[in-house]
Amino acid sequence: MTIVVEMTWQRRRSRFNHDWLKNQYLLSFGKCVNVLAGKVQDPEFDRERFLRRVVREWEQRGGEGLALGQDYESAMSPAVFFETTALRNCSPDTLVWLRPLIHELWKVRCDAGQHAQAVIDAANDTHAAFEMLKAAVEGDRTESDETLADRFNGFADCCQRLSQAISRLESTVRVI
Amino acid sequence: MTKTDAPKTKVGVIDNNRERRNAMASAFTSAGCEVVQFYESHDRYGNATLKSDPASEPSASFQLVLCHTTDRELATDTRLGVPGGVTCTSIIYYGGSGGNDSNIPNGALRIWRQILGGTECLNETEAQEIVSFINSNMSEEMPVCLQPPKNMELLPALSILCQGYLGVHAAPGSLDVDVEVKWREKHTMELVKEALRTMKWNEVKKEMVAEIMRSPEGRARLRDGDPDARIVGVTSPAWWLDVFRGRKNLVDDVRGEWGSSPNFDESVKPLLEAILGKEKIEPGCVVEAFNAIYHRLKSER
Numbered sequence: 001m002t003i004v005v006e007m008t009w010q011r012r013r014s015r016f017n018h019d020w021l022k023n024q025y026l027l028s029f030g031k032c033v034n035v036l037a038g039k040v041q042d043p044e045f046d047r048e049r050f051l052r053r054v055v056r057e058w059e060q061r062g063g064e065g066l067a068l069g070q071d072y073e074s075a076m077s078p079a080v081f082f083e084t085t086a087l088r089n090c091s092p093d094t095l096v097w098l099r100p101l102i103h104e105l106w107k108v109r110c111d112a113g114q115h116a117q118a119v120i121d122a123a124n125d126t127h128a129a130f131e132m133l134k135a136a137v138e139g140d141r142t143e144s145d146e147t148l149a150d151r152f153n154g155f156a157d158c159c160q161r162l163s164q165a166i167s168r169l170e171s172t173v174r175v176i
Numbered sequence: 177m178t179k180t181d182a183p184k185t186k187v188g189v190i191d192n193n194r195e196r197r198n199a200m201a202s203a204f205t206s207a208g209c210e211v212v213q214f215y216e217s218h219d220r221y222g223n224a225t226l227k228s229d230p231a232s233e234p235s236a237s238f239q240l241v242l243c244h245t246t247d248r249e250l251a252t253d254t255r256l257g258v259p260g261g262v263t264c265t266s267i268i269y270y271g272g273s274g275g276n277d278s279n280i281p282n283g284a285l286r287i288w289r290q291i292l293g294g295t296e297c298l299n300e301t302e303a304q305e306i307v308s309f310i311n312s313n314m315s316e317e318m319p320v321c322l323q324p325p326k327n328m329e330l331l332p333a334l335s336i337l338c339q340g341y342l343g344v345h346a347a348p349g350s351l352d353v354d355v356e357v358k359w360r361e362k363h364t365m366e367l368v369k370e371a372l373r374t375m376k377w378n379e380v381k382k383e384m385v386a387e388i389m390r391s392p393e394g395r396a397r398l399r400d401g402d403p404d405a406r407i408v409g410v411t412s413p414a415w416w417l418d419v420f421r422g423r424k425n426l427v428d429d430v431r432g433e434w435g436s437s438p439n440f441d442e443s444v445k446p447l448l449e450a451i452l453g454k455e456k457i458e459p460g461c462v463v464e465a466f467n468a469i470y471h472r473l474k475s476e477r
Binding site (some may be wrong): 010011014015018020022023078081084085086088089090091093094096097098101103104105108109145165171174175176 | 182211246272273274276278279290294301305329330332333334338339343374375376377379380381384385386388389398406407408415418419420421423452469470
């Protein structure tokens with residue numbers, strides 16, 4: 001069941017994780033992983049340019065993953081129905097106990113707190129890995145190819161884990 | 177011409193994920209269609225070649241093409257040697273965003289449920305419905321999987337009120353003793369226990385339940401009301417009706433959201449009639465409605 005209220009968060013999730021992170025950003029990493037690992041020789045592949053693009057894109061969009069985790073509970077809890085459906089007619093006496101009850105039941109049913117925290121942790125880990133990669137890409141170029149490869153692979157793994165953590169979040173508001 | 181003599185509908189499936197592409201193709205093959213799959217094959221240098229299966233497909237013109245949203249550029253790829261690429265009468269997009277993908281052209285047909293891998297793909301019945309719809313020049317009723325999700329309001333609201341009603345009657349962690357006595361009727365009691373399990377009532381920590389619900393007095397107040405404090409109890413039709421005020425045809429409105437699914441009259445209508453009546457709302461009709469709405473909403477996912 002999908003309702004209008006969830007669209008903002010759901011669209012943000014869809015555009016970040018599905019459209020960009022999983023199907024654009026991470027997919028584009030494949031060739032670079034092979035070049036850095038020495039599995040593929042491709043003189044036309046501009047490694048520096050590619051890595052600068054990777055850094056630039058994450059700087060622009062990386063924060064969206066963290067925000068998805070932080071906003072998850074407030075955006076996807078069925079408690080939103082008290083603002084958007086006939087339940088807005090509930091009396092204040094009822095709202096005092098029914099709204100938190102429905103929210104807590106939902107949190108238990110779908111492990112909402114744990115899943116949201118996993119996204120926040122994965123986003124923070126990814127950003128830490130990104131900072132190390134960025135230092136290697138934009139620094140004084142004294143890093144060896146091996147170090148650069150390690151940092152890129154570390155960042156790619158973190159991105160992968162972030163994508164998987166976001167995938168585990170509910171994609172629709174469910175009352176039960 | 178008998179049905180078996182009718183020319184097969186030609187369907188193309190464009191998708192770079194093999195498992196998902198095979199699942200989608202399999203549904204349409206089972207539905208009696210002639211299916212060609214298109215995908216991009218990469219060598220170790222990242223160079224792509226467009227392939228088709230079967231490879232000997234002489235023409236790339238179809239009545240229907242199913243296209244994964246992120247692979248839509250393949251539809252206009254000319255590497256197959258077909259001028260203009262793959263052409264078709266109708267195209268249906270699908271993907272992991274459940275129809276909300278920004279890559280889908282405005283107004284285009286799409287499958288509205290999330291299709292991430294092979295397990296979420298169409299089944300044979302859905303494929304048959306789509307083929308029938310396309311072959312009728314879209315004059316038949318649109319298959320459910322191509323319809324945008326319904327904007328439900330009343331069924332979720334009813335489910336939430338039912339959860340509130342059941343929560344008020346049950347102590348944190350277990351059913352209240354007086355509820356056990358009152359709901360002696362075994363069938364009802366079993367249904368209530370099932371509903372509470374579905375709600376995960378027993379897993380909610382006591383401290384998370386609102387203060388007013390923790391004491392027997394507090395719950396009794398919420399259940400039966402308190403005229404002095406002007407609190408309307410959950411057993412009063414007024415508590416429910418308050419939410420649906422202004423609706424002249426509550427039963428019909430809820431039935432509208434219920435759609436063509438069975439058992440509305442047996443499971444949900446009795447609660448609605450009780451809400452519109454003057455007697456106390458009994459647990460039997462609440463729990464029947466709750467369980468039915470649970471299954472109905474689950475079928476929407």
